[in-house]
Amino acid sequence: MKKALLVCLLLVRVGQAEASKPDLSKRLQPTLFAVTMVMIHDVVNPPAASRFYTYCLLGAHELVAQHQKTIVSPTAFARDFTKPAIETKEPYDYHIAALYCILEAGRLILPSGYMLEEEQKKLLDELKREKYSDPLIQQSVQVGQEVAKKVMAYAATDNYRNLSARTRYRPSKADGFWFPTPPGYIEAIEPHWRIIRPMLIDSCSQFKPAPPVAFSKDTTSAFYKLAYEVYSVGKNLTDNQRFIASYWDCNPFAINTSGHMSIGFKKISPGGHWMNITSIATSKAHLNFDKAVMIHSLVAMTLMDAFISCWDEKYRSSRIRPETVINRSISARWQPLLQTPPFPEYTSGHSVISTAVAEVLTYLIGDNFSFTDNTEVLFDLPERSFDSFRKAAAEAAISRLYGGIHYRDAIENGQTQGRAIGVFIVDKLKSKGVRSTL
Structure with a gap:
């Protein structure tokens, strides 16, 4: 009886801890909007913007899929995308890693991506105020950086770099x-985007x-x-x-x-x-x-x-x-x-x-x-x-x-x-x- 009561109390405490944990889904929109604001600053053209959004979110999607069986991994349908291995054995929060991965991918891929460093700092400050431990935050950030880097390697194979090598587009008169x-x-915007x-x-x-x-x-x-x-x-x-x-x-x-x-x-x-x-x-x-x-x-x-x-x-x-x-x-x-x-x-x-x-x-x-x-x-x-x-x-x-x-x-x-x-x-x-x- 005492053992059963102890288990019940433990479950209640775990449930209370989870309930008191901040809902990071509320951080998703401002995180993505920060990426959008950098694109507006850079005057990113419409096709390129869609590409940037895709690679900013791809790593976060994969991180979620690796921890939640109800989420289908993008490796199931995204062309040539393979599962990025997460090498760390230390505990991390995959939600934090996913949010940081979005910002890190944006930092790496956008022309003025450095502007997202301030948003990264704001995210970390907020997590500390929410009483996440420093080791957990640091490990989560490391995982986010690691996955973002692997997504950038994947992005580098989509022919974007070959656009500048194409013959200059000359409109017909x-x-x-x-x-x-x-x-x-x-001049014409992205005339060779089909590649x-x-x-x-x-x-x-x-x-x-x-x-x-x-x-x-x-x-x-x-x-x-x-x-x-x-x-x-x-x-x-x-x-x-x-x-x-x-x-x-x-x-x-x-x-x-x-x-x-x-x-x-x-x-x-x-x-x-x-x-x-x-x-x-x-x-x-x-x-x-x-x-x-x-x-x-x-x-x-x-x-x-x-x-x-x-x-x-x-x-x-x-x-x-x-x-x-x-x-x-x-x-x-x-x-x-x-x-x-x-x-x-x-x-x-x-x-x-x-x-x-x-x-x-x-x-x-x-x-x-x-x-x-x-x-x-x-x-x-x-x-x-x-x-x-x-x-x-x-x-x-x-x-x-x-x-x-x-x-x-x-x-x-x-x-x-x-x-x-x-x-x-x-x-x-x-x-x-x-x-x-x-």
Whole structure:
């Protein structure tokens, strides 16, 4: 009887200790947001941002999987990724190691990654205030550093380093092809991104979309009608359409001109916006640290592959932007509401990546999952509520027409492309045992 009572008391004390232990899942969003802020500082372009998010989260995902059997290791589906051995035999907290691994990977891979050293220090100070022992913290940090280093070795094999060795992209001056647009006339962004190794899909061209409507100067042609729709919508925008376009702008570096002066404005990337939505959703769903890390990692991989697929088509079709067509053939003074991004038009990147991610989040967290997005508050726009991930993605897609930067077929075919990517990824995750978290 006394022995049984002693065991019960011991279990109660252990339970109390676990209950009093801080919930590190609350540290996940600020940790990832710190990475996002460095990307904003560095003006990281959208495809590159998705790659950085993927490698920042990959090690954390693997750490969680090695300690929690319900979490499927990324080695089960991430191309060429092998299990990084953790050599230490000393006790460590894998949650601390995972958080530190995110920051350490960001420190190593981002151009201004050194800025994350302050965030690392803040994390350690917070852990000490929460009464974690110094040996446990130090060992956890060491493991996080060790795994981040191995992830960087893996990242070094994805062809990113070969981008700079490719022939410089020279846009065609022929009718119908993309050419740099005002006000910055910036060179094409990542014209060779198709060579980057995907994480989950088979190849960059696996989800090649239907061909774009053929360019034509004929005012009765299907293409001219597409261009005129962009012009007409842009001239008659409602206040709500203007807001939607601005809300999903997600242009990492827009330029405003006044006379001879140009001012650059840094914003979050499309992928960064969806990563923050993922943080909001996992928090609202009250998912534990392990599941939240896994979902963020899977969303990042989906973003990376969706950008690879989209950029493959962009530089295959190299289609002219609406602004160029409209200024040449309809109205020389017309300007889109949003600044035209510096890369070809077809397909719409936001349409592809938003639709793909929405499919993955719908599977993992649920359909008709309502949430309030506060991502754009940082850029002086109010919070916006959505009834589902798919509805948010649909709004992101149509925002490109309101903004004057995409034709309708690039949006709708981009959604079809993104949906196919998302469904393929969901099927792959199901086959590897990744289940819905709700």
